[in-house]
Amino acid sequence: MGYKMGLKEFDKIFEILSQDYEIYGPKTIEKAGRFSDTNNIRYEKISSIEELEYKEKSLFSPKDVLFPVNETMFNIEGEKLKEIEEEDKKYLIFLRSCDLNAIDRLDNMFLKNGNIEDNYYKKKRQNTKFILMECIESYLNCFCVSMNTNKADNYSMGIKLANDEIYLEIKDKEFDDLFKGCEKENYTVKFIEENQHKVEVPNIEDIKLELFNDEMWEAYDRCIGCGRCNFSCPTCTCFTTTDIYYDENKTKGERRRTWASCHVDGFSDMAGGHSFRQNTGSRMRYKVMHKIYNYKKRFGENMCVGCGRCDDRCPEYISYAKCINLVTEKTREEA
Amino acid sequence: MLDINTKKVMKNAYRITKRRGETALRVRTPGGEFPADIMPILTEIATQYGDGNLHITTRQGFEITGIKYEDMPIVNELVAPIIEKLQKHIGVKIDNPKDGYPAAGTRNISACIGNEICPYANYNTLEFAKKIEAAIYPHDLHFKVATTGCPNDCVKARMQDFGIIGMANVKYDQNYCVGCQACVKNCADRCTGALSMHKGKVIRNKELCVECGECVTRCPTQAWTRSSDKRFRLVIMGRTGKKDPRLAQEFATNIDMESIIKIIQNTYDFVEEYITPGKAKEHIGYIVDREGYHEFKKWALKDVKLPEETKIKPYMEW
Incomplete structure (x- = not known):
């Protein structure tokens, strides 16, 4: 089902979602870039749709959420190790098509690589749903089309921001009720079909x-x-x-x-x-x-x-x- | 039969040269930056009224050499569009640009290229230089000011009466640190060795750190970031010259832009009070030496609202 609404209206839904989910997305951190007066864009918790950096490509990827830079695995007390028990949190992550395909690679590496599943990754991953951000343009250095990652389908919601409005494609039934009474719109996510750069992968x-x-x-x-x-x-x-x-x-x-x-x-x-x-x-x-x-x-x-x-x-x-x-x-x- | 008032000539930014009958005009380009379209004007003056040469001054201006004294009025008229663009446009108060430069004592504000281009600079030195130009020019007193982006001090801020050095005021988020040691190794190699590793994370010795911000440029995960408030190190009373040349010493750290401008403006009052009568070009540094640091400090800090984190040197030994 597709919908269209103003950003303020969507923020009300965002607020309802925040009660159940920790919502992560690419966020511009002002003046926190490598050089002075440049910004950083990295995955952080966001509390409204305005905080989502939709226009620019992020410098860091959504793997930061499921596989943090630093993660405590055990508490040590004397000779005893005690596994960290994560709270039952649910995650919603805004990401682009390439990054959603990358989650598939992470799944393979953490869950299907050898016979042991990575518990820390698994706990977060199984409680995670994805919101796909439609790419309006192919960015500098993107070559998703060459890697067949320009498209994705395992997302719960798809979004596009344009003219201060948000277009939504709802694929996950869990979220249907949230949009009852909202203005319907015939919207589905469009994918980038061409990049500036082509990459040919060897056999x-x-x-x-x-x-x-x-x-x-x-x-x-x-x-x-x-x-x-x-x-x-x-x-x-x-x-x-x-x-x-x-x-x-x-x-x-x-x-x-x-x-x-x-x-x-x-x-x-x-x-x-x-x-x-x-x-x-x-x-x-x-x-x-x-x-x-x-x-x-x-x-x-x-x-x-x-x-x-x-x-x-x-x-x-x-x-x-x-x-x-x-x-x-x-x-x-x-x- | 040339009859000129040399004092007026010099105040008009012309020089009394060794060549009888010839002067040279100093064109002020605050921050050493200007739109390229002023070049044809310089070319015209230099080829039609000068000796065809331009000299780039040590303070990043232009000196047009070989101008005849009697051509000064016409040269002033030709240079007026440059004064409009580089001075009036940024807020310098000049009544009639067609009379040329109204003063030359307070020198061109020099700047390194700053953070529009340089990866190390911690602020926009050009912008700050222009702000200072607007705040203190025109003035006859001999003041030298320069802005530099980081402690590399490419502009030689430590040779000025007022040198402004950018501080990064770095922040460290160990949650993003991977312990790669890029910052630690670089700090030891190129900076002051203020960083060390402890249990996989970085410890910063604030006494050693000069806030250059190189750790931020080296960090691959951006665990290091700069503070978004712009803060500076203000060094004062450096000088070249025959009598006691010396490097400028730190007067304030963690100081903000507005306070620096006010301090420089206040120093004009101090100099006007204490300058040796008849010695219009007496250097501030000698006056501060004579009257004492504490008297200078009292005048300089009058009505300055310093940020809480600013530190002012209680005593000074150059």
Whole structure:
């Protein structure tokens, strides 16, 4: 069913939803960007539709909600570990089509990768519903069409904001009652059909061991290993786990997991001081191969969803998208 | 038979040069920024009335050299559109731009390129420079002011009577910190080593931190952010010259824009009270040295409403 209403009118529904759900969406944090007087756009709790950043692409992805940067897994008391029991919260997340496809990748990584389900992710995920934000334009560096992630269907509501009005597509019956008496509108989410950039992903059968030793990766030694690409990626899921004892009481502490990045120093450090992939070019190879090769071998689809945030944020102007095209070219040369 | 009043010439922003009969005009470009369309005017003056050259001054203005003294009235008329654009337009009170620059003692306000372009700058130095220009020019007293975006101090704010250095006033949200140490390593390498790791998170030593904001530019998750209130470090009484050259010292930290402008304006009153009679170009720094820091401070802070977090140096040793 489709509806149309003013933003104020929708905020009343937003308020009702807030009673049951924690509502997250991309939010502009004024002057909190990397450079002075620039903004940051990241996923935070929002309390009205005005707070939703609808126009711009966010710098960080919705994975922050389901897989927080830092997450306490256990409380430690002496020798005892006590699992954190999360309250039964329900989540509603505003996101775009690429990011909704990315949730699918997170599900695979956290729930279907090996035989163990990640409890922390699962608890949040099973109580989460999604509101799809229609993309009015394809942003700089987007290549969702190439990755088949420009479309999605597993959302509860779809929205478009235009001329101070909100257009709604309600797919989830749970929300039907909320809109009783609202003005009906024949609206369904439209999807981006073309991006400025096209990316061609290689066939995994064409990727041979020679590619791993190809000199093309040396060009990426200019990577400074900051990890912005990983931290903004909606599908990167690596983390590291640390036990911390509190300064105030050294018998108490927590086991905490924190995002990790395959580009940042120390990612592959092992006991005894062994460390792999010392040069950053090889880290680029490792990441790219996970996104379009290893993951695909395991789950049958590309991990990358073409949001282009890695290209948006790389301080060294390294283009991951161009790198994939280069890999595809190389595989053709070799074939 | 040239008969000119050199004092009037100099007040009009012309120089008495070593070449008999020739002067040079200093064009004020506050912040060192101007629309490119003033260039044809400079070209016209330089080629028709000067020696065809332009000199970029140390304070980021232009000096048009080789102008004949008798051509000053016509040059003044030609330069008027620049005065309209660069001074009147930003609120400087000048009655008749066609008479040329009404004063030259208070020098052009210099600025680094600032945060419109530079990743390190913590504020818009050009905008601030223009605000100061509007607040203190025209004035005959010899004041040098410059704005710089961060403690790198590219504009050499520490060589000015008033140097304004941007402070980032950083905030840290450890919930977003991944412990990558990018900020810690960079601070040790390029800044003051104010950051250290403790149990996977960052600790900042506020005594060492100079609020440059480099941690914010390095942080890949934006756990570090700048404060949205603009705050500055105000350094004062730096100087070059033959007598006791020295770097400007910190007068205030965490001070706001309005207070800085008021302090500079108040200092004009201080100088007018204490300047050696007949020595119109006496430098403020020497007057402060003679009258004492406390007397200067009393005048400078008159009616200034400082933000709560502002700290003023109780004593000063240059």
